[in-house]
Amino acid sequence: MSLPDGYSSLRAEEKLDALWARVSSDPYPENALPTSVPGPWGRRKLFSTAFNRGSFELPGDELPPDRPKLVHTYGTCARVTLKVTAPHPYTGVFAKGGAALLRFSDAKGGGSFAPSIALKFFVNGKPSLNLLTLPTDHREKGDLRCFSSVYCNSTVPAKEFDSKLVQGAFQKAAKALGGTRLYSVYLPLHHLAGMHLDGASADNPVVPDRIEFHPTEEAKRACPDALDFRLSLGRVPAGIKLCDVHVAPKIDQPTQPMGELWLDSTFVASRYGDERLFFAHDVGPTEPVPH
Template sequence: MYIETRILYFVVAAVICVFTVSVTSSHGANAKGSLPGNYASLSALDKQSVIWASILSSRYPANESLPTSSPEVTGISPKFARKVFTITSDEYPPHRHRILHRFGTVGLITWRTSRTSPYTGIFQPGVSVAGLARLSLAFYNMQNIIPAVTLKLFLDGQPSLNLFAVDDEAGLGGQGTDRNFFARNLSNWVPLPRSYSQLLAGLGQSFTTAIHKLSGGKCNRPLDGVKLPVLLHAMTEPDGEEVGVPRAPTVLTFVANPAIAMSSTDPTDFRESLAKIPANTLLYQVYANATLPDGSDTRELIADVILTDQFVASDYGDSKLFFQHHGKRC
């Protein structure tokens, strides 16, 4: 296994962190990935089927231990960090793989918006969008567990829209040794960490530099690495058409279904525990916060995230599946 220090990028502190590095994967033989040439023009359901087939065909063998070791991070590059905002594909380019959130598990979902949502685009009332959810840990460290959820929502003939969330209060602080993946609410908008490890300090600086170099001015740049806007989601209809006058929330909070809570002391690998959740289960209820013209805040339930096929841990899901980060905020 090798690392080229120039091909690495920090994507976001815990929430939303995806790191890219040139590395030879010990599990790469089953997850080469190759989207069909017409993939971009496919319907949302067809795209979901293509990605799901790749996940199922590269699932980790049931008679082997799930992978837990990650390549060492030895260098960063803002140039490559910037690409997390500019690559629109649902797959990583060749030789680029995660470092943070290296191991996770993927399930099919439906994003179902409430009939009272005041927002537009994929947040508009009564919308159902086919997608997938990847649940992961920032680091495979059982002494400080940092859960995260990433959603990919497929659109007809357009690039997917993605949502990222981590602990809405602690951010990168983690939940200690609590093994319950669903112990905390998660959010796309979290406080900056109070302190940084040497690793995160270096990666964070790279990501900050990358944000400032994004084209299009401040309207196309997130405020910082732990606050990702969702304006683009409110600007885009499920069929890929653009909304004329978008209305978007600022903060999304993912509240897990209490019925799927796990034991806080069960030593079972979180991916094995998640695989036991049956299809057609409510995973999260999503609440939206927005600032009203009078300066007050409003919060209301706007969507359910329904698991439609069980979670599968796979090489493709860990090494090829890519989630673009959206920076547009005005």
């Protein structure tokens, strides 16, 4: 089920409703969650700059049917709201927050667990703004807990040789598109600071360099340990605070509280969420900026 004609011109809340309807319409049975992921040969395209450009250049919120997810293959989605609760100077989405679609996914699969959190903020009549995060530090081998890590747009470099190659190819793709601030383990936030969800551009954008999502104790208690993260998250009830959100003006400076991320629905793992839902990366600024 694809998105309706005229989707791109809808209001933000209408887009969220339309996308959520598709994500939640075809959930997997709990006893039949898919687990097979592409092997090394299947993932060979990840070493290609040309292929990785698609992560930036593909339009809209849906993947083409012929482009598989070679990483973050399986995930589970929920509706959330970012609430701004502390004063700060940052603009755009950071100024007021708003409703979003969250996808929690496993970047690797196939026996290891490399969790990630992606957020999609919807804009009136304009493309969505996506925020992508990974754990701030290397996780202990065998740690299957969803909320044992802090998630951030700036993370530690990979240890594994193949992951390092993929990160390098991803960075080359951003540079080929003119990006000047995107590194393999840092994703810029300029697009989020430069746009309000009503479609108005932010005057004189003020951009945080770092954002962190700290899972709450309530979320940790509500998320049972399970062999599959989708089952764990499926037990988390709607209406709880998932994370405290912190930001910093520079990548290497301490963060300060900014807001809270609240869960508005239960999590749903579905075929549409895995095969069609798309979170585009932003190339970031194309001119040098101080950092």
